[in-house]
Amino acid sequence: MKKVNLLIYSIIAAFFLLFSSCNQQTSSEENRYLFSYFKGNGESGLHLAWSEDGLIWHELNNGQPILEPTAGEDKLMRDPCIIQGPDGRYHMVWTVSWNERGIGYAWSEDLINWSEQQYIPVMEHEPNARNTWAPEITYDEKNDKFMIYWATTITGLYPETFSELEDGLNHRMYYVTTKDFKEFSETKLLYEPGFSVIDSHIVPHNGEFIMFLKDETIEPPAKSLHVATSKNLTGPYSQPLVQITGDYWAEGPTSLYIDGTWIVYFDKYIEWTMGAVKSTDLENWEEISHKISFPSEVRHGTALKIEKEVLNNLKQQLN
Secondary structure: OHHHHHHHHHHHHHHHHHHHHHHHHHHHHOEEEEEEEOOOOOOOOEEEEEEOOOOEOEEOHHHOOOEOOOOOOOOOOEEEEEEEOOOOOEEEEEEOOOOOOOEEEEEEOOOOOEOOOEEEOOOOOOOOEOOOEEEEEEEEOOOOEEEEEEEEEEOOOOHHHOOOHHHHOOEEEEEEEEOOOOOOOOOEEEEOOOOOEEEEEEEEEOOEEEEEEEEOOEOOEOOEEEEEEEOOOOOOOOOOOEEOOOOOOOEEEEEEEEOOEEEEEEEEOOOOEEEEEEEOOOOOOEEOHHHOEOOOOOOOOEEEEEEHHHHHHHHHHHO
16 A cells, blocks of 8 residues: 555656646746847947847847937937836836936837837936946836946045046946836945946845946956845845956846856957856856857847747847
8 A cells, every 4th residue: 555655646746847847848938038239339229139048149120220319418328228017018228328427218018119218317416426327227026116226436436446547437336216217216325345346237036136246446457247145126235256257358247047047148348249157056157158149249238038929029020
């Protein structure tokens, strides 16, 4: 009798594992991946690429821009970051200028037709702010709000990390929160790790928030990507836990989490090519730059998971 019960239990357990595996595979097969990016100085606007596996990327719209920039005085669309909100709407922010004290914002239902572009004056209150670079958005499900965050140099702050090189830029990360992209909180400091920091990219994972960031130190040069964590979206975040990139200059990290593996993409901007690393534990990282392929002229942006039907519509409308 015990042998029969054991056999039945084994069959049930095997069926459960098979069912779970099939469900996971089906879920993975239903997803596709989108990469938003810019070319040149960002004057042409928003560009999109797609991938089935997160490694090989194909341009959409024959490499032509999906959306031309109108926000801000300089009308650039650098560092485009797109996320999908809980209502299904896609929200995008971007760098409008090298020197202006605000960022661009627009939204879309289908990634093709976009709302009127807005200029959000997130640092206009600070007369010594020199820039607002590489904004990103992360959604906080627990508090039902979005956080927009970016890098700014404020002249005179943090003299201990000031250098006259690279035009004296000395960044820290700042943020605002919003529920509707119409009303915003006061601008606050998000991250001050004791060095010039830029290009933060934050994603929720297992009850905490993972920040990928760039150490922008120029003397001596760092220019490397790192990981920090926090229990809350608005911080405080830990000191950088591990360096994830190799012996090259990297910027603009963005990530995908695919079947238990992190892939972080970045711009090897001195070499004018894209790079990537992967990890299953956020501690041990493997260089996979040789395994990825991006369209020509890609500058850094944001990777996101989309449904296969959404991608099919994009391909039908744009190719």
